[in-house]
Amino acid sequence: MTGARIPAVVVSDIRKSYGDLKAVDGVSFTVAEGEFFGILGPNGAGKTTTLEIVEGLRQADGGQVTLLGEQPWPRNPKLLPRIGVQLQASSFFEKLTAREQLQTFGSLYGVSRRKADEMLELVGLTDKADVQENKLSGGQRQRLSIACALVHDPDLVFLDEPTAALDPQARRNLWDVLRAIQARGKTIVYTTHYLDEAEILCDRVAIMDRGRILAMDAPATLVRGLDAPTHVVLQKGVLTREAARGITGVEEAHEDEVSLTISTRRPAPVLSALAERGTLDGLQVRTATLEDVFLDLTGREYRA
Amino acid sequence: MTAFRSLSAAMVKGFLRDKMTLFFVFLFPLMFLVVFGLLLGDSGSDKTKIAAVGDGPVLTTLEQTGAIELERYGDAATARQKVDDGDLPAAVVVSGDRVRLIYAASDQVAAGTVLGIVSGVVDKINLGAANVPPRFTLDAQSVEDASLKPIQYLTPGILSWAISISGVFGSALTMVSWRKKQVLRRIRLAPVSTTTVLTSRVLVSIGTAVAQGVVFVAVALLPVFGLKLTGQWYLALPLLVLGTTAFFAVGMLVGAFCKTEEAASGAANIVIMPMAFLSGTFFPVENAPAWLQTVSNIFPLRHMNDGMLDVLVRGKGVEALLVPSAVLIAFTLVVGFIAARIFRWDD
Numbered sequence: 254m255t256g257a258r259i260p261a262v263v264v265s266d267i268r269k270s271y272g273d274l275k276a277v278d279g280v281s282f283t284v285a286e287g288e289f290f291g292i293l294g295p296n297g298a299g300k301t302t303t304l305e306i307v308e309g310l311r312q313a314d315g316g317q318v319t320l321l322g323e324q325p326w327p328r329n330p331k332l333l334p335r336i337g338v339q340l341q342a343s344s345f346f347e348k349l350t351a352r353e354q355l356q357t358f359g360s361l362y363g364v365s366r367r368k369a370d371e372m373l374e375l376v377g378l379t380d381k382a383d384v385q386e387n388k389l390s391g392g393q394r395q396r397l398s399i400a401c402a403l404v405h406d407p408d409l410v411f412l413d414e415p416t417a418a419l420d421p422q423a424r425r426n427l428w429d430v431l432r433a434i435q436a437r438g439k440t441i442v443y444t445t446h447y448l449d450e451a452e453i454l455c456d457r458v459a460i461m462d463r464g465r466i467l468a469m470d471a472p473a474t475l476v477r478g479l480d481a482p483t484h485v486v487l488q489k490g491v492l493t494r495e496a497a498r499g500i501t502g503v504e505e506a507h508e509d510e511v512s513l514t515i516s517t518r519r520p521a522p523v524l525s526a527l528a529e530r531g532t533l534d535g536l537q538v539r540t541a542t543l544e545d546v547f548l549d550l551t552g553r554e555y556r557a
Numbered sequence: 558m559t560a561f562r563s564l565s566a567a568m569v570k571g572f573l574r575d576k577m578t579l580f581f582v583f584l585f586p587l588m589f590l591v592v593f594g595l596l597l598g599d600s601g602s603d604k605t606k607i608a609a610v611g612d613g614p615v616l617t618t619l620e621q622t623g624a625i626e627l628e629r630y631g632d633a634a635t636a637r638q639k640v641d642d643g644d645l646p647a648a649v650v651v652s653g654d655r656v657r658l659i660y661a662a663s664d665q666v667a668a669g670t671v672l673g674i675v676s677g678v679v680d681k682i683n684l685g686a687a688n689v690p691p692r693f694t695l696d697a698q699s700v701e702d703a704s705l706k707p708i709q710y711l712t713p714g715i716l717s718w719a720i721s722i723s724g725v726f727g728s729a730l731t732m733v734s735w736r737k738k739q740v741l742r743r744i745r746l747a748p749v750s751t752t753t754v755l756t757s758r759v760l761v762s763i764g765t766a767v768a769q770g771v772v773f774v775a776v777a778l779l780p781v782f783g784l785k786l787t788g789q790w791y792l793a794l795p796l797l798v799l800g801t802t803a804f805f806a807v808g809m810l811v812g813a814f815c816k817t818e819e820a821a822s823g824a825a826n827i828v829i830m831p832m833a834f835l836s837g838t839f840f841p842v843e844n845a846p847a848w849l850q851t852v853s854n855i856f857p858l859r860h861m862n863d864g865m866l867d868v869l870v871r872g873k874g875v876e877a878l879l880v881p882s883a884v885l886i887a888f889t890l891v892v893g894f895i896a897a898r899i900f901r902w903d904d
Contacts, residue, residue, distance in 0.1 A: 310742060310903070333748040344739035346567045348574040353567065360563035361747035385574075401743070 259322055261286045261409050261440040267306050267316030276302040277313070278464035284442055284457075286408075289435050291451040292444045293543070294461035295556055300444040301413055303461070307442070308338050308411050321409060334362055337407035339399050339415060345386040351397050352382040355404050362405035372400040376430050392423025396430060403434065410434060412443040416450060428454060448543035448555060452476075460547060467550040472543055479549055481541035482516040485523060488535040489513055492527075500526045560749045564757040568731075572761065581726065582765060583772055586719035590711060590773060593839060594782045597707035605667055608636035611651035618678045619649070625674055633657075647671040708784050712777040713793075713865030714838040717800060719773065720766045721829055721858050724804025725811065727762050729821040732812030741902050759805055766801040767794070774869075787872030793865055795878060799885035800861040806889045807857075809896035816904060832856045837863075860884040 262284035269277040277299045284290040292300045305311040307318050309325025309332070318325055323332040345354050355369035373379045376396040381389060389397060395415055402410060415431070416424045424447075431454060435441055445451050451458050452472040459469040468475055482504060487497075489512050497506035502519040517523045520538065527533060547555040572578055609616055609627040620627055628645065630636040636648035640659050646667035647660035658675050660668040684691065735741045744754055770793065777784035807828060815821040835852065836842065836859035842850055853859045864881030867873040 308746065310746070328745065330748045333746060336746070338743070338746050340739040340742055344743055346740060347571040347734070349567055349570060353570065357563050357567040358743065358747070361560045361744065361749045363560070 259286075260284060261288070261321055262290075262307065262442060263317075263319040264303075264307055265317045267303070267313040267318060269302055269306060269311065269314050275464045277306065280316075280461070280464070280466055282459050282466065282469060284440060286440050287435070287438055289431075289441045289454060289456045290443070291455035291458040292442070292461055293446065293448055293451050293458050294444075295446055298461040299464040300446075300461055304411055304413055304442070304444055308336070334405055335408050337402040337405065337410045339402035339410070339412045343394070344398065345394075345401075348385055348387075350383050350385050351378055351389065354386055354397060355400060358401045359404040364405050368404055368406075372404050375403070375433060376400045377426065390423075392419050392426060395419060395423070395427060399427075399430060399434075403439075407439070409440045410442070412441065414444055414446070416445060416447060424450065448547065452543050458543070460543070460550060462547075462551055468546065475543065475546045476541050479541050479546055480518070481545050481549070482518050483520040483541070484539040485515040485517065485520065485527070486537040486539065487513045487515070487527075487532060491532045491534065492530070502526075560747075561753050561757050564749075564754060565761055568758060568761045569764070572765070578726075582719070582723045582769065586715050586722065586769075587773065587776060589718075589839075590715045590777060590782075593711050593715070594708050594777070597711070605670055606645060607671055608639045608645050608648035609651075610636045610648070613651050614682055615651055615656050615675075615678060616649070618682060619675065622674060622678065625671065647675075649675055706783075708777055708782045709870040710837070710841055710866060711839070712773060712782075712784050713869045714836075714862050716770055716773045717836075717858055717861045717865050718829075718833045718838040719769050720797065720800050720861075721804045721807075721832070723765050723769065724762055724801050725808040725825045725829055726822070727765065728758065728805045728808030729812040729815065729825050730808075730818055731758060732809060733815055733818050733821045736812075736901070736904060737817070739903075745902050759802060762805050763798055763801045766797045770794075770797050785870070787868075787870055789872070789874060790869055792868035792875060792878060796861055796864045796868070796881060796885075799882055799889070800857065802889045803857040803861075803885045803892070806892040806896055809900070810892055813896050813899045813901065832858050835859070836861075857885055857888045 260283045262282070264283070265281045267277055267280050268275070280299070280303050282290075292303060294300050302311065306313045306316075307320070307325065309318075309320075309328060312326050320332055321335055323329055325332060325336075346357055349357065351373060352369050355372050356366045359366065359368050370379070370382070373382050376399060378389075378393060378396055378400070381393060381397075386394065386397065399412065399415060402412070412431075416427055419427065428450070431441065431443075443455075455472060457469065457471050458475070459466045460475075461467065470478075489508060489510070492513060494506050494508050494513065497503055497513060497515050500515075500523055502517050502523045503515050504518065505516040507514055515523065524538075527536065544555045604624065604626045606626045606628055608630050609619075610630050610633050616627065619625060627649075628639075630639070630648075633648075633650045633652075636650060637659055639645045640648045640661050643661060643663065645661075646664050647658060650657040650659070656675070656679055658672065660671055662668070732741075735744075774784070774786070774790075776782065778786070808825065811821055811824045811828065815824055833839070835845075835849065836856045837853070838858070842853055842859065842862075845853070860881040864878055867877035871877075
């Protein structure tokens with residue numbers, strides 16, 4: 254929590270069932286102003302339903318949502334100008350250019366037409382201003398869709414899987430955009446099924462599975478709390494398995510065709526011992542990730 | 558720029574940039590107008606042509622009547638052959654004071670016409686020759702009757718049909734595609750009222766209908782088609798507007814039921830095609846059996862057609878708008894209400 258002002262988002266114990274399926278089963282979280290909050294989980298975890306209830310698009314069966322001190326449900330015109338929602342990449346008007354899309358969406362909020370160009374610049378689409386939306390690439394459309402969500406300068410931004418189905422380069426471009434948005438002081442709530450991405454971008458994450466939040470904290474804290482060993486990977490041949498096992502702090506060492514992997518919970522003494530032996534060439538250190546956290550929480554491999 | 562104006566502008570741009578829509582809104586109905594207009598043509602105005610042999614006051618007077626056209630032949634046998642072959646309905650052979658008329662038994666209407674005209678002319682000349690003052694005088698006068706030349710009923714009919722197409726398809730496809738692409742969601746998440754969105758969409762449809770009206774009437778007025786408008790053609794404007802809102806409501810209903818654009822197109826066609834045929838778009842509904850005429854009264858297009866015919870080509874005044882307007886307004890309200898009740902923002 255940063256500062257003593259009211260939180261941007263307060264969600265308490267929301268529930269939503271479709272028949273026997275509990276899509277959202279008692280979800281609670283709070284997002285501070287200016288925070289970048291991620292909701293993670295595999296497909297079908299209930300992320301999107303949660304987000305839709307929070308945005309005020311869907312009525313919850315139970316629970317409370319407060320955004321910037323207001324109730325989002327039923328449709329609350331007082332709140333709407335202060336939130337921005339990015340929907341799926343194709344939600345545009347037919348046959349309009351990038352600039353016209355932004356101008357049209359902006360006009361729904363009474364925003365001046367000049368704002369469109371500013372937004373195009375923010376998402377790096379200035380040179381595509383006069384291109385029709387259906388002629389943009391997937392990544393460009395995704396960025397345009399985020400620009401449309403930001404055109405009225407909302408305080409709170411919701412993004413539903415903005416990086417889904419993008420190639421690695423486009424994903425990285427989008428990360429820069431998201432960071433730029435946060436730098437403007439916006440509160441961002443976003444869903445993703447890329448755990449690595451959430452680890453890089455988010456201040457705090459909630460890991461969801463089967464309609465419930467399993468864990469919620471800063472990504473680093475979650476990983477640290479895991480008590481999982483660090484893996485040090487060496488090129489095969491620079492050190493024998495036996496020699497590796499002899500180093501203080503090493504718990505386990507095993508070898509395959511290309512590398513020798515050492516597991517340790519005390520990486521510092523192990524690395525200095527390896528340095529003394531001059532075996533740092535091609536060395537890689539892999540610490541635990543959110544995927545290990547997910548594995549630990551659910552007992553199954555993470556599959557997006 | 559207000560939300561209303563920019564939404565309307567966005568929809569107009571989307572419309573003008575979509576060649577497929579432009580085709581179905583303007584060219585497609587226009588093709589029907591052109592094809593039917595040329596096919597059915599203006600057959601009623603052709604003069605009957607008959608063979609003529611010889612000369613004298615009878616043939617001269619016949620030509621002066623302007624009612625029949627004479628095709629001259631040198632001898633009676635050739636003229637007779639023309640009638641036998643069915644090329645001409647009759648032949649008139651004048652030799653001295655004797656006027657002989659040969660006519661084909663197959664075409665009784667043409668035969669009757671020719672017989673009437675020729676005997677009228679012969680009687681008149683006889684009368685003149687007898688030098689007797691006429692006792693009865695004939696005062697003939699033409700009146701505008703209710704039956705119309707093809708182009709006169711085709712234009713209002715096809716125009717109404719075109720407006721029903723653009724109204725139903727326009728609203729149904731916009732709704733389905735906006736729902737599918739989540740544009741409706743975006744709009745719902747913006748501080749703009751549903752009324753603003755709806756009225757701007759309706760306004761674009763009305764603008765389209767007026768543009769269709771101008772284009773269609775302009776084409777039909779070309780000499781090839783020969784449409785003749787009667788005095789108060791501008792009375793068609795309220796019908797254009799009310800017809801558009803009625804068909805817009807039908808489209809809303811279709812759009813509320815259908816999940817994909819394909820389904821919506823299919824459903825819209827199922828609604829429009831039978832309605833178009835039963836409402837007198839391509840032929841006057843007066844020719845249909847009585848029960849079918851009764852059935853056709855449930856269609857808004859029928860009433861729009863009637864109103865359009867009355868004010869565009871039958872020269873009727875503002876009183877002719879009453880029934881069609883009332884029906885179209887009622888239709889808009891009832892169907893619009895149902896559509897609003899089953900409207901969904903999301904799939």
